[in-house]
Amino acid sequence: MPRLLLFDIDGTLLWTNGAGREATRLAMIEVFGTEAGLTQHVFGGKTDWRTLVDLLGQTGVTSSEIEQQMPAFHEAMTRNLAAIIAGYHVEACPGGLALIEALRQRDDVLLGLVTGNVKDAAAVKLRAAGYDPGWFPVGAYGHEALERDVLPALALARAVDHYRHPLQPDDVFVIGDTPADVSCARALGGRSVAVGTGFFERDELIACRPNHYLDDLKGFLDILDN
Numbered sequence: 001m002p003r004l005l006l007f008d009i010d011g012t013l014l015w016t017n018g019a020g021r022e023a024t025r026l027a028m029i030e031v032f033g034t035e036a037g038l039t040q041h042v043f044g045g046k047t048d049w050r051t052l053v054d055l056l057g058q059t060g061v062t063s064s065e066i067e068q069q070m071p072a073f074h075e076a077m078t079r080n081l082a083a084i085i086a087g088y089h090v091e092a093c094p095g096g097l098a099l100i101e102a103l104r105q106r107d108d109v110l111l112g113l114v115t116g117n118v119k120d121a122a123a124v125k126l127r128a129a130g131y132d133p134g135w136f137p138v139g140a141y142g143h144e145a146l147e148r149d150v151l152p153a154l155a156l157a158r159a160v161d162h163y164r165h166p167l168q169p170d171d172v173f174v175i176g177d178t179p180a181d182v183s184c185a186r187a188l189g190g191r192s193v194a195v196g197t198g199f200f201e202r203d204e205l206i207a208c209r210p211n212h213y214l215d216d217l218k219g220f221l222d223i224l225d226n
């Protein structure tokens with residue numbers, strides 16, 4: 001049975017070095033008229049939906065207004081990101097491009113995404129770092145849930161449908177750089193791989209008891225083959 005690998009984006013596959021935060025700011029001003037407290041916000045594995053609720057809740061915007069505006073935010077976020085991203089030094093995390101290239105040659109793994117980004121913005125980020133979004137035909141995204149914990153099950157259901165394999169939670173690896181990534185793997189009943197290329201220290205990630213910890217993606221094939 002092949003294994004389904006669900007990758008996080010920011011801090012795991014790539015760094016946008018500020019482009020994501022700036023596009024979020026522009027989209028929030030456009031759609032909600034305020035950036036709220038965005039400059040101090042810790043994204044840390046949150047879905048974009050959760051980020052909006054956390055920030056805008058303090059300014060009196062209700063959760064249902066945010067839900068109603070999510071399609072507008074999705075569009076504005078993507079458009080603003082696409083407009084500014086060339087001005088930022090977006091780069092793949094160490095070993096990321098080589099790993100995905102190697103995985104694409106294998107018939108025992110299936111690729112997908114679990115990310116807090118809204119779907120179309122995820123594609124813009126991937127392209128800017130040298131990944132083809134088409135390499136990740138299934139995923140679950142930050143406009144689809146407040147809580148990241150529900151995203152892996154969504155991605156798994158889509159993978160079963162798309163790849164036509166009866167995959168089980170135990171066949172799934174969730175790879176990410178935050179405690180929220182480890183938590184959402186656990187919520188599914190899948191395996192977690194924490195990587196130290198984001199904003200969390202090695203000790204903080206290990207304290208979350210992931211199934212595996214890696215300093216970066218270069219060691220990932222050893223996990224898969226052992």
Ligand SMILES: [Mg+2]
Pocket residue numbers: 008009010011012045176177178198
């Ligand atoms: Mg991340």
